[in-house]
Amino acid sequence: MTQDQVWGAQADEAERRRWFDPTFKIMAVKVLPGEHYVSTAGQEMIVTVLGSCVSACVWEPRLKIGGLNHFMLPESSSNDRAPVDKSMRYGNHAMEELINDLLRRGARRDSLEIKVFGGGNVVSSMSTGATVPIGDRNAEFVRRYLDDEGLRIAAADLGGQHPRRIHFFPRIGKVIRLFLKKDVERAVLNRELTYRSKLKDVPVEGDVELFT
Template identity: 40%
Template sequence: MTASPLRRRSAPQSAFQPAPSVEAAAPTPRRMGSGRYYNAAFKVETIKIFLGHHAVSDRGDLMMATTLGSCVAACIHDPVRGVGGMNHFLLPDLPETELRGDGAAARYGSVAMERLINGLLDQGAERRRLQVKLFGGARVIESSWDIGRMNSRFALEYVRTEGLILASHDLGGTSARRIHYFPHSGRALRRMLHPEAVSDTVEEERSFMSSLRREPVDGGVELFESGHPEGAEA
């Protein structure tokens, strides 16, 4: 696991594809530790992207997955290099109170996007080729401020400001989402979820937001390269 440095600067396509409703009938996933498991429905090794983390890979036999409520996930892909990655953040921008040291936590979109892009560039991607798909930003927490909408607005503005290619986006609404992403091909599948199926996700977001006044929580990047000894067959 390595963390990337923080700055390195330089007609939408078809939208997301709905994920097939296969999980309910699928066998229990085979766990591999550290958020990794074998997904029998898709027949691939899968990396769960937790809140405040991201991962990068060029493997064709690997999938990334996450569940989103108010959070946003960016799936970014270089189609020439065949490498992609996913992040998962809860808050739009880094406040001035956390500009020093370990306070630059990946729970913030501005940091999460920088780290994911830098991780892709480290693996041979080129910024001019990066294609972005954005998901999440639903209003699933009753609050006086709509954090999902703020996250969505931030993510779209970030892509525009940085001059990246917005391949598709599925943002907003009131339903949580489960995202399956294949980093080598850039293919993304989205499944809308009923509230009872994401109680843990919503509770995690509430807990994370209530901890903002306490110590910052930093995230990390994981690199999953071709030829990993524990990779599943495609």
Template identity: 40%
Template sequence: MGLQNSLPPEFDRGVVTTVHQGDCHVSNESDLTYSTVLGSCVSACVRDRVANVGGMNHFLLAEQSGSAKDRYGASARYGAFAMEQLINKVLTKGTGKKSNLEIKVFGGGKINSALDDVGLKNIEFVRQFLADEGYVATSEDLGGNYARRVLFKPHSGRAFVKRLDSDVGANVARDEAAFAKRRVVIPAPIDDIELF
């Protein structure tokens, strides 16, 4: 059973680009679809509705460090970087006006008991980030205890979410646990530079 059989017509043609953990892609191509699979991770889809430019990121807050500087730990600086990078790329390719942006957020599932509430931390983080920056998500599909595939058309802003069965979820959970165990230290962006 191919993925094509269960998709709305708009998503079953054209070019599909997979967005992996740590990626950030932006385009204005009308026949392009971004695709990602999320467990505990979160993806934001940001689009400039006037310029028809959009993009998708994919990130995981590995763990909370208890740092006084950042209530979600050092990894949240990576989350903030992932969000700022996506928003700034869309602003740069688009009209440059924050008021033209529409933002959709997905993921943060609890699919692995070993990762505790990483999904919840990701959800809290992305909601707090958007609130702090003065944005409101136009739609979201967050939480739950399942993995999901997210498809996003950057030109039109259409998004499609498919809940995945537990076998796929188990594979996603294993991949995310391996990533979290590596505790990859992502260099934090320099604090005194705003990327706008």
């Protein structure tokens, strides 16, 4: 599949989750777990809901484009803090897919502004049974990944006990974070438990390299 076909498929999928948001009076696109989306459309908002998952909102101020991902580490097969186990490679892939997508569209790596959100421990059952809850592992991973890559975090809202809804405006780099009410938590939790169970069967092979 060519890169144009990849972008075309991404755009088709995003179109199925596009609506006009009457509160912000702007077109919105929803990103689900395991996905990322890059907006070059100008007046557009990217939305996602996070429990223990993490999203990075990455903005290129020169081109006024940006993208958002939504990922969760699979359960680790080794020590929770092992730097190169399979679960870490999954997180690397999620970050690099988003950043590389922006770089392919003309973004400059040294210009990227990155804001990270999520990693909440919404309930104790979201712990994998390991010593570190999955929300904390996701938050720790994204901080360590960006530090290792020499990419500065412009803003972070990680951890805590509540799910969040993220509204990212790629044209101006603005992010609005809203904590969700208690009655929404169960729906977020159920979705993430379903997603986490699917990750057990997803192979993570090889490495993805960042363009310079």
